[in-house]
Amino acid sequence: MNTKVIAPSLLAADFANMQRDVEMVNQSDADWFHLDIMDGVFVPNISFGMPVVHAIAKHAKKTLDVHLMIIDPDRYIKTFAELGAHNLTVHYEACNHLHRTLQAIKAEGMKAGVALNPHTSINLLEDTIQDMDLVCVMSVNPGFGGQSFIENTYQKVNDLRNLIEKKNSKALIEIDGGVNASNAKKLIGAGADILVAGSFVFKSENPTNTIKNLKELIAQ
Numbered sequence: 001m002n003t004k005v006i007a008p009s010l011l012a013a014d015f016a017n018m019q020r021d022v023e024m025v026n027q028s029d030a031d032w033f034h035l036d037i038m039d040g041v042f043v044p045n046i047s048f049g050m051p052v053v054h055a056i057a058k059h060a061k062k063t064l065d066v067h068l069m070i071i072d073p074d075r076y077i078k079t080f081a082e083l084g085a086h087n088l089t090v091h092y093e094a095c096n097h098l099h100r101t102l103q104a105i106k107a108e109g110m111k112a113g114v115a116l117n118p119h120t121s122i123n124l125l126e127d128t129i130q131d132m133d134l135v136c137v138m139s140v141n142p143g144f145g146g147q148s149f150i151e152n153t154y155q156k157v158n159d160l161r162n163l164i165e166k167k168n169s170k171a172l173i174e175i176d177g178g179v180n181a182s183n184a185k186k187l188i189g190a191g192a193d194i195l196v197a198g199s200f201v202f203k204s205e206n207p208t209n210t211i212k213n214l215k216e217l218i219a220q
């Protein structure tokens with residue numbers, strides 16, 4: 001993939017002005033919207049659910065990249081397809097039958113992604129990497145925006161890039177957590193395709209410019 005993707009995470013957006021923030025992303029150089037769904041069980045936080053996703057989807061004009069940080073994600077695959085998700089990512093740690101889950105996501109017409117917590121080894125994807133459209137490497141422990149980037153992520157991205165090449169997989173590599181202008185270029189250099197950025201974008205003075213600058217920084 002030549003074009004690198006910037007996916008602002010709406011977790012860090014202003015929920016009282018969500019329509020304004022969605023329009024900002026629509027008008028910006030961002031490529032995707034990233035939506036983090038948290039259930040308070042798989043992660044120690046609850047973010048937002050279906051009515052909010054529905055409202056965002058109504059206004060969003062770019063790829064909807066939905067990341068489920070929830071237990072038993074299979075229960076909601078059909079619902080997220082109906083809500084308009086283009087990509088659906090489930091956690092490796094939350095799936096008993098990952099291969100089946102990936103097929104179910106694709107059967108609903110969505111791209112299938114798998115997210116790995118910082119403690120989960122890339123080696124565990126040996127037998128399923130060919131079934132994935134996307135691997136999301138968590139560069140923080142999932143649950144909250146605004147955390148510090150974990151440095152070991154670079155090594156994981158390297159290992160994942162090697163696995164993808166070895167297995168001839170088409171999976172894209174996404175990084176989620178603590179992404180900013182100081183680590184973006186190095187992540188792309190290590191093999192990442194998609195950078196999710198929440199706080200760095202929405203807590204900045206001018207989010208549109210921040211997205212533009214990130215995009216220019218990682219342009220190949």
Ligand SMILES: O=C(CO)[C@H](O)[C@H](O)COP(=O)(O)O
Pocket residue numbers: 009011012034036140141142143144145146147176177178179196197198199200
């Ligand atoms: O949801 C997250 C962790 O669970 C992510 O960190 C979030 O998508 C991005 O936020 P930030 O850029 O502030 O780390």
